[in-house]
Amino acid sequence: MTKHTYIRTVIITLILCGVIGTGIAAYLFFQNHEPATATANIEFTFDGASDSLAPNGMRFNPEEIRSEANLQNALASAGLEGKYTPEQLYASLTVSGVYPEDFLDQVKHFRSLLDFQSSSGNTLSNYHPSLFRVVLNNTFDPAISSASQSALLEAIMTAYSASFAGKAGFTLDTAFYDELFAGTNLDFIQQLEFIDREIEDLVLYAQEMAELSPDLKIDGHGFDDIALRFQNLSGSLVAQLKSNLQVNALAKKPQRLLNQYEFTLQHLLVQLEVQKQHLENLDKLIASFERNGTIYLTTDTSNTVLNGNSSYTYDMLVKFRNEQAEKISDTSSQAAVYQKWINDLSRNKQDENSDGVTDLPSLDDVAEGTEAVEGISDSQIAAFQLQVDAIHDTLNQIVADFKALLTAFNEQNINPGTVAVSAVKYKAPSLVSASFVMKAIKTSIPVCALGIIFCLIILLPKMKQRFLH
Amino acid sequence: MDNEHPNSGPLVIDRDAKISLTVSNPPDPADMEIDLFQVFANMGKSAFFYLWLIILFVAIGLFIPAASYFMTKPPLTVSSAVTLNYMVQDGRNQEQPKPVTDLTAPDGKPLDLNQLTSSYVLQNALSGLELSVPISIENLRSNITIDRIPTERSNQQMELVSKMIADKNSELYQQLQTFSFTYSNRFIVSLRNGFGQADSNSKVYLKDSELPIVLNSVISAYNSYLVKTYADVKLPDNPFELITAGGIDNLQQMNMLNTSLDQLYAYCSEKPEEVRAYRSFRTGLSLNDLMNAIRLVQYSSTDYTESMIQSEALVENIEDTKAYYRFTQQDSQQKIISLNETIQALNDTIANYRNEEVILTVQGSEARNSGRINTAAYNDLFMDQVDNLDTLENLQYTNSLAQAKLATLEGKKGGAVTEEVTAEIQSAIGHAQQIYSEISAHMQDLFESPSFTTFLEHSDAFGKPQSFLSANSKRLLIGGGVGFALALMFWFIHALRQDIEANKRKFAEREASRR
Numbered sequence: 008m009t010k011h012t013y014i015r016t017v018i019i020t021l022i023l024c025g026v027i028g029t030g031i032a033a034y035l036f037f038q039n040h041e042p043a044t045a046t047a048n049i050e051f052t053f054d055g056a057s058d059s060l061a062p063n064g065m066r067f068n069p070e071e072i073r074s075e076a077n078l079q080n081a082l083a084s085a086g087l088e089g090k091y092t093p094e095q096l097y098a099s100l101t102v103s104g105v106y107p108e109d110f111l112d113q114v115k116h117f118r119s120l121l122d123f124q125s126s127s128g129n130t131l132s133n134y135h136p137s138l139f140r141v142v143l144n145n146t147f148d149p150a151i152s153s154a155s156q157s158a159l160l161e162a163i164m165t166a167y168s169a170s171f172a173g174k175a176g177f178t179l180d181t182a183f184y185d186e187l188f189a190g191t192n193l194d195f196i197q198q199l200e201f202i203d204r205e206i207e208d209l210v211l212y213a214q215e216m217a218e219l220s221p222d223l224k225i226d227g228h229g230f231d232d233i234a235l236r237f238q239n240l241s242g243s244l245v246a247q248l249k250s251n252l253q254v255n256a257l258a259k260k261p262q263r264l265l266n267q268y269e270f271t272l273q274h275l276l277v278q279l280e281v282q283k284q285h286l287e288n289l290d291k292l293i294a295s296f297e298r299n300g301t302i303y304l305t306t307d308t309s310n311t312v313l314n315g316n317s318s319y320t321y322d323m324l325v326k327f328r329n330e331q332a333e334k335i336s337d338t339s340s341q342a343a344v345y346q347k348w349i350n351d352l353s354r355n356k357q358d359e360n361s362d363g364v365t366d367l368p369s370l371d372d373v374a375e376g377t378e379a380v381e382g383i384s385d386s387q388i389a390a391f392q393l394q395v396d397a398i399h400d401t402l403n404q405i406v407a408d409f410k411a412l413l414t415a416f417n418e419q420n421i422n423p424g425t426v427a428v429s430a431v432k433y434k435a436p437s438l439v440s441a442s443f444v445m446k447a448i449k450t451s452i453p454v455c456a457l458g459i460i461f462c463l464i465i466l467l468p469k470m471k472q473r474f475l476h
Numbered sequence: 477m478d479n480e481h482p483n484s485g486p487l488v489i490d491r492d493a494k495i496s497l498t499v500s501n502p503p504d505p506a507d508m509e510i511d512l513f514q515v516f517a518n519m520g521k522s523a524f525f526y527l528w529l530i531i532l533f534v535a536i537g538l539f540i541p542a543a544s545y546f547m548t549k550p551p552l553t554v555s556s557a558v559t560l561n562y563m564v565q566d567g568r569n570q571e572q573p574k575p576v577t578d579l580t581a582p583d584g585k586p587l588d589l590n591q592l593t594s595s596y597v598l599q600n601a602l603s604g605l606e607l608s609v610p611i612s613i614e615n616l617r618s619n620i621t622i623d624r625i626p627t628e629r630s631n632q633q634m635e636l637v638s639k640m641i642a643d644k645n646s647e648l649y650q651q652l653q654t655f656s657f658t659y660s661n662r663f664i665v666s667l668r669n670g671f672g673q674a675d676s677n678s679k680v681y682l683k684d685s686e687l688p689i690v691l692n693s694v695i696s697a698y699n700s701y702l703v704k705t706y707a708d709v710k711l712p713d714n715p716f717e718l719i720t721a722g723g724i725d726n727l728q729q730m731n732m733l734n735t736s737l738d739q740l741y742a743y744c745s746e747k748p749e750e751v752r753a754y755r756s757f758r759t760g761l762s763l764n765d766l767m768n769a770i771r772l773v774q775y776s777s778t779d780y781t782e783s784m785i786q787s788e789a790l791v792e793n794i795e796d797t798k799a800y801y802r803f804t805q806q807d808s809q810q811k812i813i814s815l816n817e818t819i820q821a822l823n824d825t826i827a828n829y830r831n832e833e834v835i836l837t838v839q840g841s842e843a844r845n846s847g848r849i850n851t852a853a854y855n856d857l858f859m860d861q862v863d864n865l866d867t868l869e870n871l872q873y874t875n876s877l878a879q880a881k882l883a884t885l886e887g888k889k890g891g892a893v894t895e896e897v898t899a900e901i902q903s904a905i906g907h908a909q910q911i912y913s914e915i916s917a918h919m920q921d922l923f924e925s926p927s928f929t930t931f932l933e934h935s936d937a938f939g940k941p942q943s944f945l946s947a948n949s950k951r952l953l954i955g956g957g958v959g960f961a962l963a964l965m966f967w968f969i970h971a972l973r974q975d976i977e978a979n980k981r982k983f984a985e986r987e988a989s990r991r
Contacts, residue, residue: 041685059926059933065754068926070696098604101689106935114557114662117631135933146606174925179760183914187773187907192900197776204772208765212755263784270783271775273884277876285869288819292861295826299848302834313834315850320858327862413760449944453546456539463532470525 017462024458028451036436036446043145043153043435045160048105049167050138053425059135061175062420064219069139072102072167080170085162095147100163104136145435157431164428171426176417177216179410181205181403194259198395199249202402206241210234213409220416225408233409240405244398248391256352257383257391265352268345275342282335289328296321510975518971526967530960537959541951545944551670554687554939558695560587560661562706562931563748573748576661579624582706582931589624589663592698593617601697605690609680615671620694623664630657667691667937688937695934702931709923711916712743716909726790726893726901727797730782734774737908740915741770754927756918766915773911777904781897786884790897794890801882808875815871819864826857 049069053062061067071077078093078100107113113134143160145151151159184205193201213234223229251257258264298321301314383391436442519526563573565584573582581587591597598613626634634657669687672679682690703709715736719729744752744767752763784790791797831854836845922928945952 041683063755063757065925066927066930068930071926094604098606101692103688103692103936106938108938110935111555111557111664111938114625114664117626117628136935174757176757177755177760178757180758183759183761183769183910186910187769192903193776193780197780201772201776204768208761208768211764212760212762263780266787267780267783270786271779273880274877277880278873281869281872281876284872285865288865288868289862292858292865295823296858297831297848297850297854299831299850302836302847302849304836313849315832316852316855317850320850320855324858324862453539453542456535456542460532460535460539463528463535467528467532470528473525 016466017459020458020462021455024455025451028454029447031454032443032447032450033438035450036443040436041442042099043156043433045143045145045153045157045431045433047141047160047164047431048138048429049141049164050427050429051425052137052427053420056137056425057135058133061171062417063175063177065175067171067175069102069104069141069167071170072141072163073097073100077166077170078163080166081159081163084166085159087159091147091159096143096159096163099144099146101140101142101144103140103142105138105140106134106136110134153433153435157433160431164431168426168428172417172421176421177413179209179212179406179413181406194264195391195395196249196252196258196264199245199252199398202395202398203241203245203249206237206245206402209406209409210237210241213237216413216416220419223412223416223419225412225415228408228412230409230412233405233412236405236408237402240398240401244394244401248394248398252391253348253351257387258352259383259388261352265349268349268352272342272345272349275338275345279335279338279342282331282338286328286331286335289324289331293321293324293328296324509979510972514978515968515971515975518974519967521974522967522970526963526970529966530963533959533963534956535959537955537957537962538952539955541948541955542944545948545951551668551681552684552687552939552941553666553668554691554937555664555666556688556691556695556937557662557664557935559933560931561933562702578627578661579659579663582702589622591701592622592665592694593620594701597697597701598694600700601690601694605693607686607690608683611671611680611682615680616667616690616694619668619671621666621668623666624659625662625664627658627660630659633657665691665695665934666939667694684941687939691937692934695932699930699932703929706931707923707928709928711919711923712740712912714912714916715739716905716912719905725792725797725800726785726897727782728800729901730778730785730904733905733908734778734782737770737774737778737911740908740912741767744770744915751922754922756921758917758921759914761914761918763915763918766911766918769911769914773904773907777907781900781904784900785897786881788891789885789888790891790893792890792893794885794888798882798885801878801885805875805878805882808871808878812868812871812875815864815868819861819868822857822861822864826854826861829854829857 049072051067051069055062055064059066059068073096075093075097078096079088082088082091082093082096141160141164143156143163145156184201188198188201213230217230217234220230299315299317301312301318304311304313434440560576560579562576562582564576564580564582565573576582579587579589595613598616602611602613602616667687667690669681669684670679671682715732719732719736724732744763747763752767755762789797831848831850834847834849836847837843
């Protein structure tokens with residue numbers, strides 16, 4: 008055998024081994040292959056994202072990408088409703104937060120007392136990922152094309168982004184108040200009370216927003232200005248009209264209003280009586296409580312405290328008593344207000360005390376009832392109604408400005424910059440894919456190694472013969 | 477050796493003759509020298525063959541550990557860190573719930589981590605997963621491990637205790653024994669590949685890429701279990717259908733409507749402040765706003781209508797209405813009597829209750845002191861009595877109100893129920909239903925939001941199969957090294973043998989020439 012023959016034999020053997028290794032790799036690869044995947048990343052960078060808090064302060068969880076509603080929306084927008092079901096996609100979709108590689112070690116890490124050099128504790132004690140990887144594995148349709156699979160994932164991400172923008176921001180819809188308001192045949196004072204309560208809610212909302220975003224302004228106006236405008240409306244126009252109506256006993260149907268006040272007063276008086284009795288009972292209970300002190304048992308090596316939770320129980324009883332006293336005070340003041348209104352509306356208003364303070368009547372007095380002053384004329388009703396409508400229009404104008412500010416807040420916090428979805432990457436198992444190359448290399452190397460050993464062994468006698476003799 | 481024997485006859489020694497004798501030993505094979513230079517020269521001559529042999533031995537030396545690694549490859553284990561994230565109720569104390577800081581369940585009791593491997597959780601985890609090989613719940617359970625994470629303080633205590641044991645510091649060690657060992661609100665869940673009996677050879681293996689999916693699914697299923705078990709997701713009851721069912725008089729209808737709205741208000745007010753402050757993403761309304769709306773509707777709609785009906789007695793059958801109020805009054809009166817008896821009995825118990833007396837004595841002294849401490853049972857008696865008094869207050873309110881309403885209706889004959897009245901009643905019921913629907917939708921949104929459906933967060937499943945080189949570098953190095961050394965040894969021995977044989981040949985030649 009010549010030198011060339013040796014080389015040829017070795018090369019042929021190695022090539023053969025490589026081919027066999029690649030063949031085995033290909034067989035294993037397609038026999039047990041990973042599904043084709045479309046991958047996209049979504050990153051949240053608005054304030055609070057690192058604490059898993061959406062701009063509206065509520066917790067968010069990108070797992071919602073897999074929710075039935077989101078998948079249904081995605082299928083609808085992609086026009087694939089009949090073709091695939093949300094259940095199919097749910098099983099094929101994974102959403103995982105991207106954590107630091109050493110996260111588990113960090114979780115287990117603690118600051119050793121014996122290590123005086125150690126100054127840093129667990130830096131990831133409250134870590135929440137803000138970058139999430141979304142993978143759509145094709146386990147639902149072997150015939151789907153790469154473009155369609157990528158488009159489907161894009162539709163899922165778009166549907167989630169839209170849903171997130173809708174849920175994670177703030178909104179204001181006053182239709183609820185309008186519907187309640189529209190369906191009632193309210194007297195003026197009730198209409199104003201209605202507007203006042205609505206304003207009360209809106210002021211609170213605007214103040215919350217001002218605290219959350221004090222710097223957001225449109226044309227120089229921020230949420231605090233909105234709150235102020237609401238308060239001004241309530242404190243000026245509404246209060247003025249209210250006082251005019253009440254002091255002058257002006258109502259569409261004074262008798263009905265009077266009936267209602269008496270009805271409410273009746274309830275309040277009953278409540279007051281019962282509440283006072285309850286307070287007395289609580290006082291007796293507190294008086295009977297045996298409040299024992301605390302015993303400390305101290306030795307050289309130990310300190311034991313025996314207190315029997317006595318202070319806590321006593322404090323709770325006192326707390327209940329205070330709450331009850333507050334309730335009585337509240338009910339009493341409400342009853343006084345209603346009594347004042349009844350006096351305003353009834354013919355007995357001349358009997359008021361000169362200082363405006365009214366004594367609460369007995370329940371029997373309320374049951375007898377009183378007669379109201381006469382109602383106002385139609386022209387007066389129309390005039391007052393115009394004033395109420397004007398207040399309502401002003402309120403609507405402020406609400407519109409409030410909505411505009413909320414929209415600006417949402418756009419500032421939730422936009423493609425703060426909720427960034429990356430381009431979809433598609434990866435499918437193929438003979439030119441990196442995963443196959445790796446698998447082929449991994450499988451071929453042992454086969455080739457075997458081939459080399461085989462070559463070396465079969466050529467060994469020849470080599471011996473040639474080079475040793 | 478140089479022996480001269482010119483003649484073969486007897487040796488004659490002359491007087492002046494000199495004998496010159498040279499002693500020469502015969503050649504000894506043991507005296508043969510090994511010439512190392514010659515050995516290396518020999519090695520050089522067979523270098524080509526032995527380089528070939530070295531390659532062969534090194535290849536075999538590398539192949540054997542590699543083959544053994546593939547045959548006994550350790551199964552992959554993936555791990556995920558789980559962080560509990562919910563509010564914990566503080567038992568009977570009426571304090572606001574606090575964020576969880578240890579392994580306490582939302583109801584204040586210890587959290588049962590074993591539920592993570594319960595059949596219910598694992599069954600839910602596996603349902604819907606399409607795995608390359610099916611695995612049973614039992615096999616999955618046996619491959620899951622849960623590691624609790626001690627708090628930093630506990631870890632440091634452990635450290636100190638260990639050190640003190642080593643230092644034999646018994647006094648400090650005794651003090652430290654009183655410290656409790658606590659865990660943080662985190663734990664690590666690990667899943668090992670290779671499912672089957674521990675001693676079985678026929679284990680099934682999932683693809684490495686499937687392990688994280690299974691682990692994530694198990695943790696998600698455990699989260700769902702926690703939500704199902706602990707989340708207060710009860711929607712308010714809808715009593716308004718009953719009110720409109722018919723056969724109920726106007727006043728009773730309004731009365732029921734008001735009671736239902738009070739119940740709806742109570743449902744909302746029982747929620748924690750953070751729930752009440754949540755603003756709906758659909759309307760911007762909070763539960764606090766909706767509670768205000770309930771009161772507003774009661775004020776502007778139900779009270780307005782009910783007061784009209786009551787004052788003018790606009791009921792179809794006034795006697796039926798009176799009978800209803802009488803019944804309510806009598807029923808509540810009966811309950812008040814019964815409850816008063818309970819309250820009195822409890823008062824007697826409290827009056828006669830003797831709290832625990834603690835007697836303190838000092839060893840070796842006759843000094844003696846005593847004190848009393850409240851028992852838990854004694855404190856509970858008072859809390860129970862507070863509950864009784866609350867119930868009494870409600871019953872007295874119902875009773876007195878029924879009495880007051882009855883007094884209002886006394887002497888009245890009842891007016892005509894006009895269409896206007898009926899329409900107003902329907903409008904009041906409509907408003908109440910509208911608020912109920914809004915509150916239901918609001919709570920439904922909240923219950924489906926991550927704030928309610930996320931009781932725990934978990935990291936990605938960590939764990940990659942170790943790369944072949946990093947797992948086997950040592951064994952490959954040793955295998956290759958041994959192969960190389962063996963081949964080198966053969967090579968050297970071969971060269972040495974050549975040298976020895978050459979020496980032997982020389983010796984044989986010399987021996988032959990000597991003879």
